[in-house]
Amino acid sequence: MQKVFIKNTLTGEKEEFKPIVEGRLGMYVCGPTVYGDPHMGHARSALTFDVVFRYFQEIGYKVRYVRNITDVGHLEDEENDAGEDKILKKARLEQLEPMEVAQHYTNVYRAALRKMNIKDPSIEPTASGHIIEQIKITEDLISNGWAYEVNGSVYFDVVKFSDEHDYGKLSGRRIDELMEGTRELDNQSEKKNAVDFALWKKAAPEHIMKWPSPWSVGFPGWHVECTAMSTKYLGVPFDLHGGGMDLKFPHHEAEIAQCAGATGKMTCNYWMHHNMVTLDGQKMAKSKGNFITLGELFAGDHKLLEQAYDPKTVRYFMLLSHYSSPIDFSNSALQGAEKALKRLGESWKRINEVDTSQFGSSPEFAENWQKVIDEMYGFMNDDFNTAQTIAKLNEISALFNAISNNQIDLSTIDKVALDNLKEEFSNFTFDILGIEFEEDGSSNNQNELLDILGEVRAQARAEKNYVLSDLIRDKLNALGLEIQDK
RNA sequence: GACAAGGUGGCCGAAUGGUUAAGGCGGUAGUCUGCAAAACUAUUUAUUAAGGGUUCGAAUCCCUUCCUUGUCUCCA
Numbered sequence: 001m002q003k004v005f006i007k008n009t010l011t012g013e014k015e016e017f018k019p020i021v022e023g024r025l026g027m028y029v030c031g032p033t034v035y036g037d038p039h040m041g042h043a044r045s046a047l048t049f050d051v052v053f054r055y056f057q058e059i060g061y062k063v064r065y066v067r068n069i070t071d072v073g074h075l076e077d078e079e080n081d082a083g084e085d086k087i088l089k090k091a092r093l094e095q096l097e098p099m100e101v102a103q104h105y106t107n108v109y110r111a112a113l114r115k116m117n118i119k120d121p122s123i124e125p126t127a128s129g130h131i132i133e134q135i136k137i138t139e140d141l142i143s144n145g146w147a148y149e150v151n152g153s154v155y156f157d158v159v160k161f162s163d164e165h166d167y168g169k170l171s172g173r174r175i176d177e178l179m180e181g182t183r184e185l186d187n188q189s190e191k192k193n194a195v196d197f198a199l200w201k202k203a204a205p206e207h208i209m210k211w212p213s214p215w216s217v218g219f220p221g222w223h224v225e226c227t228a229m230s231t232k233y234l235g236v237p238f239d240l241h242g243g244g245m246d247l248k249f250p251h252h253e254a255e256i257a258q259c260a261g262a263t264g265k266m267t268c269n270y271w272m273h274h275n276m277v278t279l280d281g282q283k284m285a286k287s288k289g290n291f292i293t294l295g296e297l298f299a300g301d302h303k304l305l306e307q308a309y310d311p312k313t314v315r316y317f318m319l320l321s322h323y324s325s326p327i328d329f330s331n332s333a334l335q336g337a338e339k340a341l342k343r344l345g346e347s348w349k350r351i352n353e354v355d356t357s358q359f360g361s362s363p364e365f366a367e368n369w370q371k372v373i374d375e376m377y378g379f380m381n382d383d384f385n386t387a388q389t390i391a392k393l394n395e396i397s398a399l400f401n402a403i404s405n406n407q408i409d410l411s412t413i414d415k416v417a418l419d420n421l422k423e424e425f426s427n428f429t430f431d432i433l434g435i436e437f438e439e440d441g442s443s444n445n446q447n448e449l450l451d452i453l454g455e456v457r458a459q460a461r462a463e464k465n466y467v468l469s470d471l472i473r474d475k476l477n478a479l480g481l482e483i484q485d486k
Numbered sequence: 487g488a489c490a491a492g493g494u495g496g497c498c499g500a501a502u503g504g505u506u507a508a509g510g511c512g513g514u515a516g517u518c519u520g521c522a523a524a525a526c527u528a529u530u531u532a533u534u535a536a537g538g539g540u541u542c543g544a545a546u547c548c549c550u551u552c553c554u555u556g557u558c559u560c561c562a
Contacts, residue, residue, distance in 0.1 A: 009490095014502095033562050070562055127562090158559085171557075172489050178558070180488090191560090198560050222562055245491060250559045275491060276555060283555060320510075321499060326492055326555060333498045336511035343510090346525065379500095387500050391509035398527095405526060 002059040006240070007324065007383045009248070010170050010271045014383060017270065019239055025056045025063045026234035028268070030226060030243035030251070031124070033070040034105035037293035038112050039284065040277045040314075040329060041244065047315060048274040048323040048384075049242045050118040050434060055380055058432050066233045067121040068226060071102035071128045072209060072219055098208050099128070112294040115311035117434045125229045127220070131211045133228035134220040137262045138199040138213075146261035150190040152202030152216030158195045161257055170256060170271065171249035197254050199224050223254035230267070231259065237266045245273040274323040279304070280330050292329075306331040309338065312436045316341045319386040319433055344397050345437030348429070351400035351422065359415035366417035372396065373424045380432065389428060396425050450476075 004017040019025055029049045032042050046067075053065045110120070127134075138154050141147035147156050161167055162175040178195050202216035210217050230238060236259060243252065252271070259267040277284065284291050292302045300308030309317075317337035321327050372392055379388040402408050403418075429435045453472055460468040 030562080035561090072562085153560095155560090168489090173558075174489085177488060195559065201560070222560060225562085244556085246556050247562080248490070249557055251562065254559080273491085278555065281554070317498090324491075325499080328498080328554095330498080332511080336498060339512095340510050343525085350525090385500080388508070391500070394509055401526060407527075 002377055002381050004056070004059070004381050005383055006270050006272060008270045009245075009273045015270070017239075019061070020235075020237070020269070023061060025061045025240065026238040027052065027063065027065045027240045027242065028226070028230040028234055028238060029065070029067045029121070029241075030247055031067040031069050032105075032109055034102045034109060036105060037295060038105075038109045039291065039293050040279075040297065040327075041284070042109065043113065043116060043118075043294055043314065044274060044277050044318060044323075044327065045242075045244050046113050046118045047116065047318050048272075051319070051323075051384055051386060051432070052240075052242070052272070053119060053121070054432050054434060055384060058427065063122070064234065065121040066123045066125065066230060068229050069102075069106055069124060069126045070225065071099070071106070071126045072225065102126075102128075108295070112298075112311075115298065116315045117312070117436050118315075119434075123233050125233065127225040127229075128209070130225060130228050130232070131213075131220060133232055134224045135200070135213050137224055137228055137231075137258060138220075140262040141199060141258065144261055146257075147199055148192065149215050152218065153190060153198060154200040154215055154221075155191050155196040156199055156221075156254070156257060156261070157192060158197065158257065159193045161261060165257065165260055167257055168249075168253060170253050173249060173253070197250060198222060199258075223251055224258055226251070227255050227258040227262070227267070230255075231263070234268075236263045238268045240270045240272060241268040242272040242274070245275060248273060272323075275326045278326060278328045281328055304331075307335075309334050310438070312438065313338045313341055316390075316435055319435070320390060322383075322385060322387055324383075340394075341435070342438065344393060344429075344435075347397040347400040347404075348425070348437065350404040354404050356415060356418075358410040359413045359418060360411040361416070362412050362414040365412060365414040366420075369396075369399075369417055369421045373421065376424070376428055380428075386433060389433065393425065393429060396421065 001023075005014050006017050007013075008015045027049065029045065031045075032038060049065070049067070053063055056063050114120075138147065141156065142149065142154065145157075146161050147154050158167060159175065159179075167175055168178070175195065179193065198221035200213055200215055200221055201218050203210035203218040207219065210219050230241065241252070241255075256267050259265065279290050279292065282288065282290055290304060292304065294311075294314075296302040297305065297309055297314060298311055300306075313334060317334055318327060320337060372395060376389050376392045379385040379392070399421075403410070403413065453476065457469045457472045460466070460472070
């Protein structure tokens with residue numbers, strides 16, 4: 001079995017992965033809050049761990065991959081924030097149930113990820129479906145002395161906890177600095193200390209989503225859902241917890257504290273955090289007008305987009321950089337990726353059309369290319385380096401082209417080794433990296449192609465070349481496409 | 487302000503102490519073509535943000551500064 005090394009963001013070290021149960025991986029990843037359209041950041045998170053999921057399976061692990069849906073959105077009837085809550089407003093104006101809104105965006109999220117060939121997790125639990133588990137953890141924290149109730153709400157006592165635990169280790173924060181830096185907010189008067197976080201909140205009258213609990217009719221706190229769902233399905237500790245680096249503090253720090261306080265154990269053995277996404281070097285924000293959803297990206301439906309980008313291209317583009325680096329989306333970078341992906345696909349298609357009867361046997365050939373295969377496993381084992389793996393796929397692609405172009409003596413090619421190389425190329429490209437090539441005839445340039453055909457036909461008609469113009473029309477009609485004469 | 491991640495050729499991006507710093511895009515030339523496009527082949531370019539230090543040797547380790555992004559507890 002391959003030895004996988006993971007950059008553990010809890011320790012800052014690259015560590016060999018050692019499973020709790022031999023041959024098995026339990027992985028939890030923080031999923032989206034489903035109150036808005038998914039964007040590139042959502043895709044990056046899902047894609048990062050899709051590759052982890054795929055790779056561990058490929059090398060023989062049985063993987064349980066849990067990714068939650070946060071559908072407890074604390075919807076309020078009135079907008080409190082400065083114009084950001086259009087969706088909530090919409091829910092109210094259109095008299096939708098909050099769960100209708102959550103279901104809608106869950107559907108949009110899943111559909112977008114599937115277009116990018118991102119596999120569904122093993123379990124995709126919802127926060128609203130685990131209220132009982134969240135209440136139980138809160139009760140345990142109270143009885144263990146790490147949480148206190150005030151006016152129907154329950155808070156985690158961070159200051160007390162930090163006396164005995166290393167609170168802040170994951171994010172590099174120090175409790176005393178946090179206490180200095182935290183302003184007193186009006187609503188926080190209930191808390192013993194400003195650094196405490198909520199486990200259960202009593203619902204204000206305008207709150208729509210609320211559930212009964214031992215303390216009040218209310219809703220669970222902001223971090224406890226992940227502790228509830230990860231420990232329920234994966235145990236304590238489990239192997240690997242992932243998410244964006246924006247979640248390190250306070251979210252993951254709180255998870256660590258909750259789990260330790262409730263169970264006395266560590267949450268997990270390995271933490272992975274992926275880096276963020278920018279657009280033309282700028283952060284995405286609705287207020288800046290550079291916020292692009294996945295739907296808009298795939299459709300080219302945004303003023304900053306020069307064209308539509310196929311979900312396959314977006315996937316390939318994101319795999320070109322390591323998950324720990326920021327990704328900057330730009331038209332030129334995406335267009336470069338689109339061409340590179342197409343080239344890779346062409347060479348794969350070409351090698352599969354080659355007549356293999358002339359191939360001989362060559363230990364040297366076999367040895368050289370086995371080395372490349374071993375390097376690819378080495379790159380994936382080294383903290384999932386998809387960029388280097390793709391660089392090797394390009395080298396193999398050059399060989400495929402050379403063979404199909406008869407640029408090298410075919411008798412020097414080892415048939416068995418080439419078959420093996422093709423199989424490994426397929427493994428890495430399709431199974432591990434989840435790359436897909438454009439299928440014939442389903443180009444995303446179809447509309448432009450139709451425009452060109454239309455122009456040709458118009459030209460032919462202008463020249464009274466009706467044989468040609470009718471041929472174009474008839475062929476297109478046969479495909480179910482109509483030509484409209486102006 | 488504090489903490490965290492990043493700053494590498496025209497562009498995108500690998501490489502975390504060891505010979506000539508991957509790969510792709512773009513550019514250039516060639517093959518193909520009636521001419522193009524596409525495809526293929528070859529080829530071009532790096533004081534590694536800046537300054538200093540450690541070392542036989544630094545993109546990589548240390549220090550200072552600058553820039554980008556994230557976070558600083560009731561949005562998860």
